[in-house]
Each structure stands twice: as structure tokens, then as C-alpha cells.
Amino acid sequence: MTTIRKIEAATASIPLPAPTGFSSRTVTQREYTLVRVTGDDGVAGIGFCYPGHRAAGLATMAVTDLLAPILIGTDAHLVEGAWNAMYQESLLHGRVGSVMRALSAIDIALWDRNARAANLPMHKFLGGRSDRVKAYASGGYYLEGKGLDGVYNEMAGYKALGFKAVKMKVGRVSASEDADRIAAARDAIGPDGILMLDANNAWKDLPTALGALRLWEKSNPYFIEEPFSPDDIINHARLARETPICVATGEIEAGRWRTKELLDAEAAIILQQDAAVCGGISELRRIADLASAYGASLCPHWFHDLHAPLVSAFPSATYVEYFVGNAVHNLYDIIDRQLEVDNGELVLHQTPGFGFNFDDAALAKYLVGDWQTIS
Known part of the structure; x- marks a missing residue:
């Protein structure tokens, strides 16, 4: 059995090259919640979500404070079990919006981790x-x-x-x-x-x-x-x-x-x-x-x-x-x-998982604070 050893989360804020208009709003930046899930076999997967063009830290906090702690030590391959546990934990905080986006980012990272461990591209x-x-x-x-x-x-x-x-x-x-x-x-x-x-x-x-x-x-x-x-x-x-x-x-x-x-x-x-x-x-x-x-x-x-x-x-x-x-x-x-x-x-990529990683050098410019680790 491969267990989840640690979950990391961070917030990135990336300016757009120019203000961009939609029907009812103008966006000047994108903010993302980034997640890494690592098993005790050393294999890590990544996930992410776009909580909005401001206050992405709400979703990042949902990862670190609400959802990640209940998954540490559980079987990394029991993804449906992890999903149900996170959903149940989120009932009082919101089954939509930032909390569900945080849940999504962790779920994506789990699938990526397991595909990488299986040495298969995601599709x-x-x-x-x-x-x-x-x-x-x-x-x-x-x-x-x-x-x-x-x-x-x-x-x-x-x-x-x-x-x-x-x-x-x-x-x-x-x-x-x-x-x-x-x-x-x-x-x-x-x-x-x-x-x-x-x-x-x-x-x-x-x-x-x-x-x-x-x-x-x-x-x-x-x-x-x-x-x-x-x-x-x-x-x-x-x-x-x-x-x-x-x-x-x-x-x-x-x-x-x-x-x-x-x-x-x-x-x-x-x-x-x-x-x-x-x-x-x-x-x-x-x-x-x-x-x-x-x-x-x-x-x-x-x-x-x-x-x-x-x-x-x-x-x-x-x-x-x-x-x-x-x-x-x-x-x-x-x-x-x-x-x-x-x-x-x-x-489509033929490399394991989604076939890409976060670029740490680029993140150095855009991270809001440091990576936070739950283990």
C-alpha cells in the first residue's frame, strides 16, 4: 500500500499582459491555488485550480486547514474514498466555490500521482x-x-x-x-x-x-x-x-x-x-x-x-x-x-501523468508567500 506522506499548497498571482474585458468585468491578473501530493514511495503529483482573479488564498487555506489533514496516512490509490472524505469534511464550509475548488485541486493531484506511479500518461x-x-x-x-x-x-x-x-x-x-x-x-x-x-x-x-x-x-x-x-x-x-x-x-x-x-x-x-x-x-x-x-x-x-x-x-x-x-x-x-x-x-503527452510540472524558477516570481506543507 502506498500512503499519502505529505500535501503541499501555495498561491500564485500572475499578471496578464494587458487588462482583458469580459461582458461584465475586466481582469488584470489570474490567481491560482497549486497543490502537490507525495506518497511514501516518493512519487508526487500536481494539481491546481483557479479560485478567481483575487483572494485565491481562500482556496489554498481550504487545502491546508480543512482537507489535507484528513488525507495524510491514507491509501493514495483509494481516490474515491479520499473524495468522499473531503466532501464530507467540507459540508459545513461550502460544497461549491473555493472549498470545492480546493477539493478539485487535491483530487487532480492524486490522479496525477497515481498515473505517474503507474508510468502511464493520464489519458x-x-x-x-x-x-x-x-x-x-x-x-x-x-x-x-x-x-x-x-x-x-x-x-x-x-x-x-x-x-x-x-x-x-x-x-x-x-x-x-x-x-x-x-x-x-x-x-x-x-x-x-x-x-x-x-x-x-x-x-x-x-x-x-x-x-x-x-x-x-x-x-x-x-x-x-x-x-x-x-x-x-x-x-x-x-x-x-x-x-x-x-x-x-x-x-x-x-x-x-x-x-x-x-x-x-x-x-x-x-x-x-x-x-x-x-x-x-x-x-x-x-x-x-x-x-x-x-x-x-x-x-x-x-x-x-x-x-x-x-x-x-x-x-x-x-x-x-x-x-x-x-x-x-x-x-x-x-x-x-x-x-x-x-x-x-x-x-497528448506520452509521459506519465499529465506530462508537465510546475516551473520552480517561474514560481519564484509569482508565489504569494511560501509553499505550506501538511504531513
């Missing part, structure tokens, strides 16, 4: 389908001075890299202004390209959302992501009934139970649950099976380095969200290896 450790997965290029953010030419050039650049599918932000400006931006993106990728839209909870009511989508339908979007607050399941369901555009949501949802509510209400046909948010690889696997039973598809939210092996392993999963460069997805800045992109697909 094969999980029983994957392929060494390659389809990806869409995610971008189209609101940047100062970007304009329609900027949208066109960005999307044309993704097409030139071989991507068959792209995603852009909507909802920060008027529906007619966004219609022009969407049309520019469609022109850039051509009629056969797959165009996805992300509203980041932009709307409060059905008429406003429907008015925008009907204006945009002529550009043939594949899906509209997070049209309303994640708690507004009713309006998601109403919108899904009224528009031919697929409704997608779930990136900040936690747990299979909430996902079942979405599916029962027919509020989304594309699920975007994130392993670093919903409860780790253990919970995302359950959600993927649930999606399959309902005829829905899983397109996990960002962290392509984490999600690409999972998309290979889960039959209901279709696309990985991929970010070119570090202007938005700056986890790049603190890991030591990148996935290869080939003709719009990600080529």
Missing part, C-alpha cells in the same frame, strides 16, 4: 480513446482599441493555425455592435468554420437574450455559452426552447447533482464543467457519464493541459478549449511543458 491511465483530441481556439476578448479588424485578424489567425472551431466573447457592448463583431469572425473563418459565443452571464431576462440571439442567428453560431447567471436555470431552459442556437453552461458548477438539475430542466445540451471547479477528475468523470445518459456533450472549460487527456478518456466529451499564447490563459507561465497543436487538434 491511457483513464482508458482513453485516442492520442489526439479536437480543440477550439478561444479568444475574441474585448481589448482597448481592438475594433472589427482586430476581431477578424485574430480569428483568421486561428484558422491559419489549423483550428476548425473558434470562440469569442459577447455581451459587453450592444447587440448590434456585437453583431458586427460576430460577422467579422464569421468572415474570417468562412462558412464551414464552427463559431461559438460566450456571454459570461451577460443577461438578466429572456427578451434581451432572445433579441440578441435572433440578431446573431444569421452568422450561424454553434452555441451560446453562459447567457444568464448560473443560478438562473429557468431562463436557460426557456432560451433553449426558443433559439436554434445550442445553449452551453456549467463552467462554474460543482457536483453531479447540480448538473442533473440542468439536464432535467433541458437548460443546456452542451456541458462545460471544469475538473478544477466541479470536484476534480473523479467528479468530472461522473458528470461525463451523466451527460452521455442524457444525450448531452461535454466540452470542459479552459485548462487544456488538464482537460485534453480527460476529453480523450470520456466518451461524451467532444472539444477541448484551447488558448493561443498567455494573454488570457497564463497558467502557461508557471508550467514547464506545453501540448503540441497539430491541425486544430491537441497531441
